Amino acid sequence: MVAVQFNLAEHPFCKGLQSEYLEFIASCASEVSFRADKIIFREGEEADRFYLIQEGRVALEAFQLEGGPVVIQTLGPGDALGWSWLIPPYKWRFDARAIDHTTAISLDGKALRERCNSDPGLGFEMLKRFAVVLEQRLQATRLQLLDVYGRR
Amino acid sequence: MAGSRAGDAAAVVLQPDGLDALIAALGEAGYRVLGPRERDGVVRVDEVASSADLVHGRSARQSPGRYRLEDREAAPAFGLGVGPDSLKRWLQPSPLTLLTASRNGAGIEITPHRDDPPKLAFVGVRPCDLAALGRLRHVLEAPRFADPDFVRRRERTFVVAANCIEPADTCFCASMGTGPKASAGYDIGLTELRSAEGFLAESGTTRGRALLARVPSRPAEDADLAAAEAACAACAKAQTRSLDAEGIRDDLYRALDHPRWEETAARCLTCGNCTMVCPTCFCTTVEDSTDLSGRHAVRVRRADSCFTLEYSHVNGGSVRHSAMSRYRQWLLHKFASWHDQFGESGCVGCGRCIVWCPVGIDVTEEVSAVRGRVPAI
Amino acid sequence: MATALADPMIARPFRVQRMRQETSDTFTVELTPEDGGPPMRFLPGQFNMLYLYGVGEIPISICGDPTAPDSLLHTTRAVGLVTRAMRQMRPGDVLGVRGPYGNGWPLAEAEGKDVVLVAGGIGLAPLRSALYQLLAERNRYRKIVLLYGTRSPEDILYRRDLERWRAHLDLEVYVTVDRASGQWRGNVGVVTTLIPRAPFTATNTVAMVCGPEVMMRFTVMELLGRGVPAGSIHLSLERNMKCAVGVCGHCQCGPIFVCRDGPVFRYTDIEPFFGKREL
Numbered sequence: 001m002v003a004v005q006f007n008l009a010e011h012p013f014c015k016g017l018q019s020e021y022l023e024f025i026a027s028c029a030s031e032v033s034f035r036a037d038k039i040i041f042r043e044g045e046e047a048d049r050f051y052l053i054q055e056g057r058v059a060l061e062a063f064q065l066e067g068g069p070v071v072i073q074t075l076g077p078g079d080a081l082g083w084s085w086l087i088p089p090y091k092w093r094f095d096a097r098a099i100d101h102t103t104a105i106s107l108d109g110k111a112l113r114e115r116c117n118s119d120p121g122l123g124f125e126m127l128k129r130f131a132v133v134l135e136q137r138l139q140a141t142r143l144q145l146l147d148v149y150g151r152r
Numbered sequence: 153m154a155g156s157r158a159g160d161a162a163a164v165v166l167q168p169d170g171l172d173a174l175i176a177a178l179g180e181a182g183y184r185v186l187g188p189r190e191r192d193g194v195v196r197v198d199e200v201a202s203s204a205d206l207v208h209g210r211s212a213r214q215s216p217g218r219y220r221l222e223d224r225e226a227a228p229a230f231g232l233g234v235g236p237d238s239l240k241r242w243l244q245p246s247p248l249t250l251l252t253a254s255r256n257g258a259g260i261e262i263t264p265h266r267d268d269p270p271k272l273a274f275v276g277v278r279p280c281d282l283a284a285l286g287r288l289r290h291v292l293e294a295p296r297f298a299d300p301d302f303v304r305r306r307e308r309t310f311v312v313a314a315n316c317i318e319p320a321d322t323c324f325c326a327s328m329g330t331g332p333k334a335s336a337g338y339d340i341g342l343t344e345l346r347s348a349e350g351f352l353a354e355s356g357t358t359r360g361r362a363l364l365a366r367v368p369s370r371p372a373e374d375a376d377l378a379a380a381e382a383a384c385a386a387c388a389k390a391q392t393r394s395l396d397a398e399g400i401r402d403d404l405y406r407a408l409d410h411p412r413w414e415e416t417a418a419r420c421l422t423c424g425n426c427t428m429v430c431p432t433c434f435c436t437t438v439e440d441s442t443d444l445s446g447r448h449a450v451r452v453r454r455a456d457s458c459f460t461l462e463y464s465h466v467n468g469g470s471v472r473h474s475a476m477s478r479y480r481q482w483l484l485h486k487f488a489s490w491h492d493q494f495g496e497s498g499c500v501g502c503g504r505c506i507v508w509c510p511v512g513i514d515v516t517e518e519v520s521a522v523r524g525r526v527p528a529i
Numbered sequence: 530m531a532t533a534l535a536d537p538m539i540a541r542p543f544r545v546q547r548m549r550q551e552t553s554d555t556f557t558v559e560l561t562p563e564d565g566g567p568p569m570r571f572l573p574g575q576f577n578m579l580y581l582y583g584v585g586e587i588p589i590s591i592c593g594d595p596t597a598p599d600s601l602l603h604t605t606r607a608v609g610l611v612t613r614a615m616r617q618m619r620p621g622d623v624l625g626v627r628g629p630y631g632n633g634w635p636l637a638e639a640e641g642k643d644v645v646l647v648a649g650g651i652g653l654a655p656l657r658s659a660l661y662q663l664l665a666e667r668n669r670y671r672k673i674v675l676l677y678g679t680r681s682p683e684d685i686l687y688r689r690d691l692e693r694w695r696a697h698l699d700l701e702v703y704v705t706v707d708r709a710s711g712q713w714r715g716n717v718g719v720v721t722t723l724i725p726r727a728p729f730t731a732t733n734t735v736a737m738v739c740g741p742e743v744m745m746r747f748t749v750m751e752l753l754g755r756g757v758p759a760g761s762i763h764l765s766l767e768r769n770m771k772c773a774v775g776v777c778g779h780c781q782c783g784p785i786f787v788c789r790d791g792p793v794f795r796y797t798d799i800e801p802f803f804g805k806r807e808l
Contacts, residue, residue, distance in 0.1 A: 059717065071709035071717040076726060099714060139747075143719040144707045148741040149650035149680040150468065150606065251539060253582055259563060259623045260582045264539045296789065297537055297774040408805060435778030438771050442583030449583035456777070463779060465769050467608050468741075471782075477807035485781065492784035 007031070008105060011052045012078045013129055021122050024115060028108035034098035040081070047084035047092045048110040053077055056102025061095040069095060073140070080133050085109025086116075086126065164369035165376050166342070166351040171203040171229070173367045174312065174340075175275065181363060183273035183310050186242075188232060193221055195235035200275065207232060214320040214503070216512030228344050229351075230276045233320030234502050238281050238431030240288060242272055243305045246455035250438065253449040260449075267301060273310035277338070279331035280323075280502040282313055284431030286337055290494045291434050310359070313338035317346070317383040322503030324393040324516055330500040332391075333384040340364055343380035352380040393506075393516050397497065400519060404488040407522040408480070416518055417476035419511045424457035426505035426513075427482065432498050433457075458482055487519060537774050540580040540625025541566075543601065545618050551604060552684050555651060556616055557592070560601040563623055568598040572633030573658035574765060574793045578773050579603060580625030585611045588770045588788070590655035591629060596665045601626070604654040604686065630773045631792045634659045635763055639735035643672040645727065645757075647748050649720055649740020650679050653686050655765055656739050660694070667699060674701040674727050678720025678744070681706050682713045701728055720744065724751040731756035737793075739765040746804045749796060762796040764803070783808055 008014050008026055017025070032051070034040055040051070040058065051058075057076050061069040072094065075081055084092050086109070116123035166174065178185045179201075189198040190207045200206060211224040212232045221232075249265040285306075292302040316323075316332035325331030334341050339360030342351040352372055355361035427433040437456035442449040456463060459478050464471040472478045490498030499515070506514045543560040550556050558579075562568060569577075571591050580586045587609070593602030607616040618624070636659065644663060648656045656675075663673055675694065679685055685704065695702045703723050705716035716723070721744075736757055738748050745764050752762055768780040768787040775789035783802030785791065794803075802808050 057716070071713065073718045074705070074716040078726060140719050140722050143721065143744075143747060146743060147680065147707065148744050149684065149707070150608070150741070253625075255582065258621050259544075260542055260625065262540055262542065262580075262625055292776055294775065297776060299776055405801070408808070434776065436771070437777065437779070438586065440580075440583055440585045446583065456771075456779075458778065463769065466767060467606070471768065472807050474807060481781075481808075484783075489781070489784035493786070 007054065008052075011054070011105065013052050013080050013133075017125060021125060024122070025107065025112065028111045029105050031103065032106040033101065033103040036098060036100050036102075038098045040096040040098060041092050042095050043092055045092050047082060047090045048108070049106055050080065050082035050085050050109050051104040051106050053079050053081055054103045054105065056104075057099040058102060059097050059099050061097060063095065069097075073137075073144075074099070080130070082109075083130050083134065085113060086130060163352055163354045163372040163377065164364065165345065165348060165372050166353050166367060166369050168349050169203075170351060170353075170367055170369060171206075171275075174363075175200060175202055177363055177366045178273040178275075178310065178312075180366075181271075181273075181310075183271045185273045185275060187275040188230070188235065190221065194219065195221070195232050197235070197237040197241070197274070203229075206276070212320060214322045214507045216322070216506050216514050217509055218512070219507050228317060228346065230278075230314035230316075230342075230344065231318045233316075233323060234278050234281065234504060236429045236504065236508055238429070238502075238504070239274065239277065239285050239309070240431055240434070243285075243288065243302055243309065244292070244434065244436070244455070245305075246436070247439075247452045248301060248454075250451045250453050253451075255447055267304070269305045269308055271308045271310070272305075273312065275312040276314040277311050278502070279313060279315060279334035280325045280328075280500045281431050282311065282334045282337040283325075283328075283330035283500040284502070285311075287432045287490075287494070287496065287498060287500065288434060290496070310363075311338045311340075313341045313356075315341060315343040315380070315384050316387050317344055319387050319391045320503060320507075321392055322506045323391050323501065324395055324503060325501035326388040326391050327394040327397055327516075328497060328499055328501035329397065332387040343383060345376060345379050346383070347379060348376060352376050393503065393514075395501075395516050395519055400497070400523070401488040401491040403523040404484055404519070407524075408484075410522040412518070412521045413476045413480045416513060417474065417479050419513060420475050420479045421510060422459040422475050422478055423510060424459040425508045425510065427457040427459060428455070429504040429508045430486075431502060431504070432486070432500060435463075437463075458485070483515065483518060486515075537627065537630075538772070540578070540586075540627045542623050543626045545620050545622045545624070546600065547620055548616075548618060551686050554608070555604060555606050555684075555686065557602055557604040558615065558618065559593075560603070560624070560626065561599065569601055569626070569629060570598050571595055571629040571658075573636070573662050574633035574655055575629035575631045576655075576773075576792060577601075577603065577626050577628030577630070578770070579611075579615070580627065581611050581614050582624065584614045586625075586627075586771075587611045588630075588773060590658075590765070590792075592654035592657050594661040594665075595658055596661065604651065606651055627773065630788055632790075634737050634765075634793055635735060635795075636662055639663075640669045642670065643674070643729040643734040644670050645729050645734055645736045645752075646673075646675045647720060647724070647736065647738045647740070647752075648675070648677045649744035649748075650684070651686070652738075652740030652744075652765070653677055653679075654739075656737060657687060657690065659737060664694075664697070664700070671733070672701070672729050673699070674703070674729050676703050676705075676720055676723045676727055678705045678707070678723070678740075681708050681710050682715070683710065703727065719747075721747045721751045724748065724755060732758070734761060736762045737765075738762065742766075742804075759800065760795060760797045764794055764796060764799070765792045766794060766799070766803075767792065 059071045060073045187200040213220045292299045313334045338356045341354045435456045486498040542563040544563045547559040576590045589603040709717045771777040773788045775786045780787040
């Protein structure tokens with residue numbers, strides 16, 4: 001797992017994590033790749049993993065009856081994909097689809113969750129990082145909602 | 153500027169009928185003479201044929217939101233303070249045609265419009281209004297762009313200033329450094345000498361000196377000069393309103409979120425009276441229209457006020473929507489931004505805005521309040 | 530450089546060469562001098578006052594190529610009295626042009642540095658002029674990055690230009706939309722989300738931003754967060770304008786006159802006032 005740990009340590013999400021936590025996370029991690037258009041997860045499924053995107057782009061989508069799936073947001077290298085593994089009921093809220101060929105570090109959310117419960121120090125580090133991700137995502141979403149470019 | 157500083161021209165004293173002679177001489181020199189006249193219970197600036205047309209035996213009691221003319225025995229010739237009119241009514245007339253346009257085939261022809269304004273002589277211009285003229289000149293005769301219509305009118309304007317020997321309650325020119333004695337900007341400057349029953353007359357320009365030479369007078373003695381000086385000094389001391397002009401700009405910029413703005417906004421009607429009577433407010437707007445045939449179009453410039461919603465309108469709405477923001481804009485511009493833009497204060501302490509505000513908002517009080525200081529009364 | 534103004538209050542007649550519908554509510558008008566006189570020379574970032582006979586005047590940024598000024602181009606949304614009337618114009622119609630006014634983008638300051646252009650919606654118009662100029666002298670600058678965000682794929686302006694610029698090997702173009710529709714396979718998200726990962730060296734960059742004010746506020750925050758010095762960020766402001774020469778008072782924002790001191794401003798020069806609510 002040394003190769004994964006190396007990549008993991010450089011990922012923006014893992015910056016500053018103590019080496020013992022990095023080691024544990026690395027033990028839950030594997031490198032994955034998705035071909036273009038592959039569905040990574042679907043709304044409603046069990047959320048027991050999350051992904052740190054290395055290369056490529058992922059579209060978060062919501063399915064609507066008319067017109068099919070609509071892209072809500074696009075994520076790219078350096079972004080964390082998925083936080084529903086951390087928050088009950090641990091089910092995905094949206095579809096995620098790889099737009100291009102995408103590589104990511106896949107992490108066992110379930111194992112991480114259990115360890116966070118028993119080791120508050122790790123739990124706090126995880127929550128701190130996800131709080132930042134959530135805040136950025138919320139901010140970006142609010143700007144989208146503002147519809148700043150004007151009425152039709 | 154037409155005429156130059158007269159330098160060491162000796163002061164003279166005009167006898168009581170000297171004013172008539174002055175008005176007549178101005179008329180002979182081709183000027184239409186205007187001065188303070190009573191109309192509709194207010195002192196307005198209108199054409200005068202002789203000194204008999206000027207206001208006599210009256211005084212103007214002015215206070216926040218209040219203006220009353222009352223009888224007064226032995227009233228000074230120009231002891232009425234200022235009325236709602238200032239020089240901008242003639243130098244920046246509203247409306248003013250800027251251009252006409254017409255269709256010719258598929259094309260349009262645009263013709264700039266040029267007024268040929270008459271020569272105007274104003275008798276009894278207060279030092280605060282002279283200072284205001286100076287402020288307007290810095291705005292409208294800027295190096296980058298000089299409004300040709302303003303320049304033309306200003307060049308054809310002759311100013312006979314009347315220094316103040318009695319302030320109104322709403323005057324605060326002494327604080328603003330603009331009076332009660334005019335230091336420059338006049339062709340002729342008069343100070344009434346109550347004891348000598350005449351006017352000390354000083355020329356400020358070459359043409360002022362030339363005109364004064366045509367009016368019967370006697371040389372001024374030291375006693376006359378001293379009396380004039382004392383009268384103006386007494387006037388300054390008698391002013392009841394004041395502002396500490398030092399550091400207003402910085403204080404206001406620091407107070408952008410002061411709760412006082414909201415309090416004042418609750419009183420302010422955003423009627424814009426203050427901007428109409430203020431002698432330095434210069435904002436204008438343009439309107440385009442055509443006649444019914446569509447063959448002739450005209451563009452007209454009109455006075456405008458920052459208190460309207462349209463003033464700050466951009467796509468999506470008005471930048472200054474609330475009354476608070478519009479009141480703050482006016483006060484901030486007048487006392488703070490004007491310094492950044494033109495290197496001086498936009499306020500000359502004439503007090504008109506205090507008098508003509510229907511709810512009597514007093515800028516000296518407002519400025520002091522947002523600075524966290526108690527106004528001196 | 531820019532043509533001297535004969536009389537800055539009198540418009541020059543220009544003839545409509547072409548009208549081009551860009552999106553459902555945005556169009557571009559292409560003008561040439563009607564008097565056969567010289568074309569208007571301008572700096573990227575400057576604007577004109579366009580006068581519609583009998584209707585009124587509006588300020589619009591010049592969005593054409595300053596190195597090829599024979600075609601004078603302006604892009605605008607049809608949202609008001611004058612712009613809606615302008616949309617009805619046909620080739621051969623005449624309107625009046627006063628200008629150019631204002632200052633331009635700080636291209637000289639960007640020499641030897643990376644250049645980041647962040648455009649929101651119709652804000653791409655005045656930045657397009659800058660991009661034409663930058664590409665004409667490409668080797669004076671290091672990296673050039675365009676980040677462009679708009680409402681939806683249907684609202685994308687200048688598609689052909691964007692595609693051409695994408696084809697440049699020495700220019701990075703990123704386009705994003707607030708909401709996707711149809712078959713859009715591109716980026717979805719506000720333009721500010723493109724900033725953290727855009728390929729430029731923050732400490733050696735000049736950033737030029739144009740778009741709705743709220744978008745510019747958040748863009749500035751992201752640029753600062755990335756380490757771009759506040760003095761290297763330049764914004765193009767928009768306010769109500771009547772005279773364009775600093776005497777009507779309408780375009781004031783704090784102590785500045787947008788028409789005369791701008792419309793392009795260094796962020797540090799306007800920081801105390803920019804983003805101050807209702808100032």
